[in-house]
Amino acid sequence: xHQPVEKSFFEKPVLELAQDLIGQxxxxxxxxxxxxxxxxxxxxxxxxxxxxxxxxxNRRTKRTEVMFGEPGSVYTYQMHTHTLMNVVCGPVxxxxxxxxxxxxxxxxxEFMRERRGEKxxxxxxxxxxxxxxKALGITMxxxxxxxxNRPLFIAKSEAVGEVATSPRIGIANAGEAVHYPWRxxxxxxxxxxxxxx
DNA sequence: CCCCTGATTGAA
DNA sequence: TCAATCAGGGGC
Numbered sequence: 001x002h003q004p005v006e007k008s009f010f011e012k013p014v015l016e017l018a019q020d021l022i023g024q025x026x027x028x029x030x031x032x033x034x035x036x037x038x039x040x041x042x043x044x045x046x047x048x049x050x051x052x053x054x055x056x057x058n059r060r061t062k063r064t065e066v067m068f069g070e071p072g073s074v075y076t077y078q079m080h081t082h083t084l085m086n087v088v089c090g091p092v093x094x095x096x097x098x099x100x101x102x103x104x105x106x107x108x109x110e111f112m113r114e115r116r117g118e119k120x121x122x123x124x125x126x127x128x129x130x131x132x133x134k135a136l137g138i139t140m141x142x143x144x145x146x147x148x149n150r151p152l153f154i155a156k157s158e159a160v161g162e163v164a165t166s167p168r169i170g171i172a173n174a175g176e177a178v179h180y181p182w183r184x185x186x187x188x189x190x191x192x193x194x195x196x197x
Numbered sequence: 198c199c200c201c202t203g204a205t206t207g208a209a
Numbered sequence: 210t211c212a213a214t215c216a217g218g219g220g221c
Contacts (some may be wrong), residue, residue: 062219081203081216126204130202
């Protein structure tokens, strides 16, 4: 049985946490059994000073509100027809967050296959932020949930491969911030998302 | 209108 | 394999 991480796991600078999340597990406990993916790709968003962040210049709306709250909170938002999930970081009042961009299926494979389509190759189930949420059964209902509480939590796992960095994906119009190397991913992992120009 | 996207289409 | 298209929520 997996156990949620301690709240203190989230109390560190956003770039550090983004890296530490690589290799950890997202556990979604459903009546039919646990559905688990191992995080292989994240992106850090540095709140007020980061033009690519929703909370740039401390923009505070119904959507971004949760980022001003407790580190370890779940920030979900909708991008077109998809749900993307983030881990809130930074002290209360500092709206930092980490987008979870991709994972590797670990458990609940039948559930994921069903959610993602019978014909789809396993490597395409969870290799993008929207795909991962869909595969794990995570919806906007988890907005404001905490990543240490069942039935949706982050758990520690052991082995982590080499972590590489790159600029973030899909933020073309973010000025200076376009080049910041704030994307983290496990090197040579087949479930890392495809680069988007 | 512009996005922290992804499935599908139709060309090369 | 790749580029274009579009779906359709929220913020400005």
